[in-house]
Amino acid sequence: MGIFDTHAHYLREDFGEELDGLLAELPSMGVERVLAVGCDLESSLEEIALAERYRYIKAAAGIHPEHAAELPADWEKRLEEMLGSENVCALGEIGLDYHYPEPPRELQREVFERQLIMANRRDMAVIIHSRDACEDTMNLLREYKPRGVLHCFSGSAETAREAVGLGLYIGFTGVLTFKNAKKAVAACEAVPLDRLLLETDCPYMAPEPFRGKKSHSGMIPRTAAKMAEIKGVSTEEMIETARRNGERLFGL
Numbered sequence: 001m002g003i004f005d006t007h008a009h010y011l012r013e014d015f016g017e018e019l020d021g022l023l024a025e026l027p028s029m030g031v032e033r034v035l036a037v038g039c040d041l042e043s044s045l046e047e048i049a050l051a052e053r054y055r056y057i058k059a060a061a062g063i064h065p066e067h068a069a070e071l072p073a074d075w076e077k078r079l080e081e082m083l084g085s086e087n088v089c090a091l092g093e094i095g096l097d098y099h100y101p102e103p104p105r106e107l108q109r110e111v112f113e114r115q116l117i118m119a120n121r122r123d124m125a126v127i128i129h130s131r132d133a134c135e136d137t138m139n140l141l142r143e144y145k146p147r148g149v150l151h152c153f154s155g156s157a158e159t160a161r162e163a164v165g166l167g168l169y170i171g172f173t174g175v176l177t178f179k180n181a182k183k184a185v186a187a188c189e190a191v192p193l194d195r196l197l198l199e200t201d202c203p204y205m206a207p208e209p210f211r212g213k214k215s216h217s218g219m220i221p222r223t224a225a226k227m228a229e230i231k232g233v234s235t236e237e238m239i240e241t242a243r244r245n246g247e248r249l250f251g252l
Contacts (some may be wrong), residue, residue, distance in 0.1 A: 037059075125149070
C-alpha cells in the first residue's frame, strides 16, 4: 500500500520486548516509511538508532515543550550534532503545550523559538506540537515561516487554512475516526490534498475500532479511509497522496 507514517514514537519503554517483532512486521502490513520522532535528547538518540537498523525508518530529533525545563547547558550543541546524521530528516517534535501550568510558558516559547531558528538555518523541516497554545504557536510561525507540519492537528479549519497559507502541512491521527471528531473533520475538509499527512503518533491515538489500545503504523489504513471519505477519493489514492506529500516535505 505504500504507507508513510509521518509521526511515530517507537520507544522501548512503551513497547518493551514487542518492539523489534512489531518493527520487523510493519513492511508486511504495507508500511513503506516511518518517521520516528524524538521528544528530548535521549529519545531522539533512541529513534536515530532505530533508523540505523531499519531501512524504512527515518528519524527526527528535537525538544518537546514538556521537556523545556530539563535541558542541559549544551542541549543545542548536542541537538545540532544529531541533526547532522544522515538518518535524520526533520527537527521535532517541538512547539508549545499550555495544557498544564509547567513548564513555564516563557521558557517553552524560548526553546521553541531557538529550535525554529536552528531549523531555518539548516533548511530543515520542523514537526510542530501545539496544544492549547494556538495563538502563540501561530505568532511564531508567522514570524519564522519554517517549512514543516502541524502534527496531530487539533485546531480549527480557519487555523488550518492559515497554516497552509504559510506553507505548512497538516497531519492527522486516528482521532479523525472518532465519532466526536467534528472539529478535526472540518479542519481536514479545509486542507488541500497536497498538504495532508497521515500519522499515528503511536503508541497513542489509535483509530476506531482500536481506540484505547496501543497504536502502531499498521493501523493507518483506518485513518486513511476516513480521510479519503472526507476528501472524496479512494483509500488507496489517499495513502499514495499522503506518502508523496511526506516525501516531498522531508526530502525523501
